[in-house]
Amino acid sequence: APKDYAIKPDSLAGKTILVTGAGDGIGREAAKTFAHCGATVILLGRTVKKLEAVYDEIVAAGGPEPAIVPLDMKGATKSHYQGMAATIVEQFGHLDGLLQNASLLGVLSPFEHIDHDSWNDIMQVNVTAQFMMTQALMPALKKAPHASIVFTSSGVGRQGKAFWGPYAVSKFATEGLAQVMADEYDGTNLRVNVINPGATRTTMRSKAYPAEDPNKLKTPADLMPLYVYLMADDSIGVNNQSLNAQ
Ligand code: NDP
Numbered sequence: 001a002p003k004d005y006a007i008k009p010d011s012l013a014g015k016t017i018l019v020t021g022a023g024d025g026i027g028r029e030a031a032k033t034f035a036h037c038g039a040t041v042i043l044l045g046r047t048v049k050k051l052e053a054v055y056d057e058i059v060a061a062g063g064p065e066p067a068i069v070p071l072d073m074k075g076a077t078k079s080h081y082q083g084m085a086a087t088i089v090e091q092f093g094h095l096d097g098l099l100q101n102a103s104l105l106g107v108l109s110p111f112e113h114i115d116h117d118s119w120n121d122i123m124q125v126n127v128t129a130q131f132m133m134t135q136a137l138m139p140a141l142k143k144a145p146h147a148s149i150v151f152t153s154s155g156v157g158r159q160g161k162a163f164w165g166p167y168a169v170s171k172f173a174t175e176g177l178a179q180v181m182a183d184e185y186d187g188t189n190l191r192v193n194v195i196n197p198g199a200t201r202t203t204m205r206s207k208a209y210p211a212e213d214p215n216k217l218k219t220p221a222d223l224m225p226l227y228v229y230l231m232a233d234d235s236i237g238v239n240n241q242s243l244n245a246q
Contacts, residue, residue, distance in 0.1 A: 011231075
């Protein structure tokens with residue numbers, strides 16, 4: 001199964017892969033793992049210190065030198081993404097992989113208490129920003145021999161759940177965007193798939209489940225086989241799948 005993929009040190013050799021939310025949690029682990037597998041990673045996130053720490057760890061481990069893109073997806077506009085895309089083409093020629101991982105949980109609350117501003121922020125970061133960024137990166141992805149886009153969903157993106165409000169709705173939208181793109185680009189150099197990480201030991205999970213013992217959860221490292229598989233040439237031809245990392 002893809003979630004049991006055997007990661008090799010050269011699984012992603014020579015590839016350039018952009019990871020959003022690369023400073024923490026699952027995105028941080030994915031960035032480090034992709035670099036370990038030979039990829040040059042572009043670390044995108046909103047907290048520069050965290051991105052610099054990941055950069056240092058990758059370089060110290062002997063990985064290819066990463067690039068850092070400090071960007072808050074809440075406020076970023078089309079021109080930010082276009083500028084970033086142009087820089088990527090200039091520096092790397094093309095983009096082989098895009099991991100749309102960053103997202104906002106917000107506050108879990110009863111439906112009647114959902115705050116309109118919080119709703120908008122979550123839709124902006126989890127849906128609209130990901131649409132704008134992905135659209136801007138299309139020329140860079142089309143220049144790659146094979147390109148892989150991976151979106152990040154959740155269990156509540158497949159079955160709605162009480163109190164999960166805008167986060168759950170945003171993850172349904174993520175699944176929808178991925179399906180639209182996967183169908184539209186079927187048969188081209190581009191494949192588009194979705195990962196549901198499942199319950200994972202991160203800050204986001206502990207915000208949603210403060211009373212839970214984190215030691216009972218899988219770690220981001222446990223999920224990496226599926227992440228590497230979908231970025232590796234072994235998944236060429238795999239398209240329009242929504243897969244569980246656990
Ligand atoms: P974390 O909250 O630990 O990490 C999220 C990362 O995204 C952080 O680095 C954060 O930056 C970044 N980010 C958040 N908002 C923005 C923004 N506006 N602009 C740029 N970067 C931003 O989350 P996880 O690692 O747990 O989650 C990763 C993905 O997996 C998410 O899409 C989440 O929905 C999904 N997921 C996670 C599950 C879990 O159990 N952990 C379960 C199901 C799905 P900063 O560090 O600066 O805050």
